[in-house]
Every structure is written in structure tokens, then in C-alpha cells.
Amino acid sequence: MARGNGEGTIVKRKDGRWMGAVTIGTDPETGKPDRKYIYGKKRKEVARKMTELKQKLFDGSFIKQSEIKLGEWLTRWNEGRKSQLAYNTYRAYKVWINKHIIPELGEVKLKEVKARQIQNLLNKKLEKRSPNNDKGLSVNSIKHIYATIHTALSQAVKEQLIVRNVAASVTPPKKQEEKKLQTWTKDEVNKFLAQAKGHKYFIIYYLAVNTGMRRGELIGLKWSDIDFNKNRIEINRQVQRTDEGLIFKKPKSKAGYRVIPTTPDVIKQLKKQKIRQNEKKLALGSNYNDDLDLICSNMVGNPIEPTKVYKYYKEISRAADLPEIKFHDLRHTFSTLFLQSNGNIKTLQQILGHSSISVTMDTYSHVTDEMLDSAAKNIEMMYKANFN
Numbered sequence: 378m379a380r381g382n383g384e385g386t387i388v389k390r391k392d393g394r395w396m397g398a399v400t401i402g403t404d405p406e407t408g409k410p411d412r413k414y415i416y417g418k419k420r421k422e423v424a425r426k427m428t429e430l431k432q433k434l435f436d437g438s439f440i441k442q443s444e445i446k447l448g449e450w451l452t453r454w455n456e457g458r459k460s461q462l463a464y465n466t467y468r469a470y471k472v473w474i475n476k477h478i479i480p481e482l483g484e485v486k487l488k489e490v491k492a493r494q495i496q497n498l499l500n501k502k503l504e505k506r507s508p509n510n511d512k513g514l515s516v517n518s519i520k521h522i523y524a525t526i527h528t529a530l531s532q533a534v535k536e537q538l539i540v541r542n543v544a545a546s547v548t549p550p551k552k553q554e555e556k557k558l559q560t561w562t563k564d565e566v567n568k569f570l571a572q573a574k575g576h577k578y579f580i581i582y583y584l585a586v587n588t589g590m591r592r593g594e595l596i597g598l599k600w601s602d603i604d605f606n607k608n609r610i611e612i613n614r615q616v617q618r619t620d621e622g623l624i625f626k627k628p629k630s631k632a633g634y635r636v637i638p639t640t641p642d643v644i645k646q647l648k649k650q651k652i653r654q655n656e657k658k659l660a661l662g663s664n665y666n667d668d669l670d671l672i673c674s675n676m677v678g679n680p681i682e683p684t685k686v687y688k689y690y691k692e693i694s695r696a697a698d699l700p701e702i703k704f705h706d707l708r709h710t711f712s713t714l715f716l717q718s719n720g721n722i723k724t725l726q727q728i729l730g731h732s733s734i735s736v737t738m739d740t741y742s743h744v745t746d747e748m749l750d751s752a753a754k755n756i757e758m759m760y761k762a763n764f765n
Contacts, residue, residue, distance in 0.1 A: 387423055397423040399430050443538035447490055448474075448483025450538070454529045463629070464619045473525045477502060477514075488539050490530075492546040499523055503550060516550045523549040557743065559702040560710040572697035578681070578689055580650040581673050584610075585704070588637050589711035589729050592704055593617055596681050597625055599670040600651070608644055610637040612730065616680045623680045632732040647672070709740075716744040 387397040397415040404411045413430065417423040443450075451474045459467050481498050482490065502522060503513045514522075527544040534542050561569065566586050573582045581595045590598070593615030602611040612635050614625050628634050650672060657676075658665045666678035675681050687704050694701065702710070708729070715725055726737040 395420045395423045397427045445487050447485050447487050448479040450487050451529050464617050473522050477522050492543040495547045519550050558709045559706050560713045568697050573693045585707040587643050589708045598672045608639050630732050633730040635730045637728050
């Protein structure tokens, strides 16, 4: 007669040790009993462990750990979240997994991964030197690798593939001192725009430094988003590169849907862009894709490749002999100059689409500190005026 779950037996092995076998279920592929074997020097020790296991089987707390390897689980975990993540986030996780984790720990069984192995991996990546890399990864990169492992193992615990998350016992490197935001001055912005004048993507660069919009939002901007009467720009979408090509996506968050106030000069540049675009439409006729209604498009009216926007931006800024900053830093440049011009921090939060004002305050703390210092001087002058 077949044993039921929790039944078991104890025998003495030829090597002198005792072995107990407890039926923990049925193999779904073969239909045969699935047993867990327990070993010990004394029969009493094995019996105790078997009793503990039977209790776990009885109350449902027993978890049969998976035989899957860490590399396979990380890949499966990341692919399973693909539809829930922004494409660039998914790609970043994929890089951390394939380039940094799998080569070192990919063949280790998920249930056998040790905290020390993860710690050694992080330490090695921080210090590693190679022919193509004369220094280790940055602290922020190491923290990304750690976060990838920790999050994936947490999900494995939830799915009862492992008992606990060993990454919780690992000490990630301390956070690096935050780098100061790289931005341009007003003169440098004007120098950049003068150099960019006449370029096919001029309107994108002009809007970037005058609205603080993200690159994907700029590429996805449509004429229907512009209110020429009220001088307003609505943000309703972004363009993003995926494995399937360029796609339109919703903004990053609810706060990402927003209305940006703009100036008569910006409206003037948009009207000039409209004239240039209409001339191009007339030249191309039915070959131009007018359905997308994009403000700045490629030659036939389709979305621009984001990497091209960045490529030409770098060429223009170098030709103007300007300090090298990232394209996203144009957003920071706009925000810094806005605050330095006595712009309201709450208004800036809404313009940028930050979900919380604390994000805006933290990001531009260097500017708000200057504003506080300026306010202190104003208070000082106020009392001097009253008592002099």
C-alpha cells in the first residue's frame, strides 16, 4: 500500500549513519511518490527532523525548494515583468542579469545560492579590473546589481521556490556622494541655440531648454497638444524604443499628464516649425504620414529615433564648444534657471510632472538653498529698514 503524505521510515545505512525518508507528495511527471531524505548520526536525531518535517506538511508550511538555476530564474523573472515595466527599465535589468550576474552565478541552483556568493560578486564587480575596464563598476551600478538579485529572490520566496531571501544578509556598498547636477548657464543655452539654428531638430532642442520636457515627450509631441491661444502645451504621451520598434506610451505616472505654460517666443518658434513642415508635406505629398500629427518627425512624418536626437545634440554642443552635459541635463538646466529667476518650486513640480514636491526639492536642493540664502538677506534688510 502506498504511503500518504507525511509517512516515513528510518533505516541504518552501511556507513553507520541513519536515514529517514518522508513522502512529501507525488511527482507530477511520473505519478510516483516524491520523498525527502534526512540523514543523521543518531536514529533519534533523524526521527526528530522527520517529526518536524511532518508537522510542516500537516500545517502547510513546508516548501519544496526548486531545482531551477539562478540564471534561469532571473531571466524568467525579468521576462515575466516585461509588460509591467518601462522598456528601458526592462533592458537595464536584462543587462545586469546577462552581463554581470549570470557569468558568475548563473549555474548555481536557486536553492543553493549563498549570501557569501552574492557578497563576493558585488565585491569583485566593485574592484574588478579588465583589459577594457581599468576600474571596477561604480557604487550605483553595484547597487543596481544587488537590487536585481534581491528583488528576484524576494519573488522566488513568494512563489515558494525557496525558503528565504539570502540577499537580505548581504551588505551592499554605501551610496556614493551625490554628484552635483550638470547644467548650462543662460549664456551657454543661448550659445547652444545659436549653433542649433537651422538644424532639422532645432524645435526639439528649443523646446527642451524652454519647457523641461523629457526626450521621449518631445519626440511624441503632436500639434493637437498645443493651445496657440492660451500658450499651453499638453503632455499626453512619450515615444520609446522597444524590441518591436518605436511605440507611443503613456507618461511615466499620473503626474506625467500635465499642462506646461509657455512663452510667446516658444509659440512663435512652433509656428515657424509648422510652416517648415507644411512645405515638406507639399513636397512629399501622399508619401508623408500626416496621420500621426507629430510636431517634429523624420522625413516622412514618422517618429524620430531617440538616439539620433542625442547624437546631433552632442555634435551641436561640441561645435559650440560648450561643457559636455547629457541631453536629460537640459531638463535640469531649464529647472535651475527657472528657480534662479524666482520661479515657484510648486509650479516647477507641475511643469516637470513630478508626483511629489519632495522629488523636486531634493533634485534642485542646490538652487533652493541659494533661494533660502537670498531670503535670509531680504529678511536682514527688512529689519535694518525698520530699525534704522
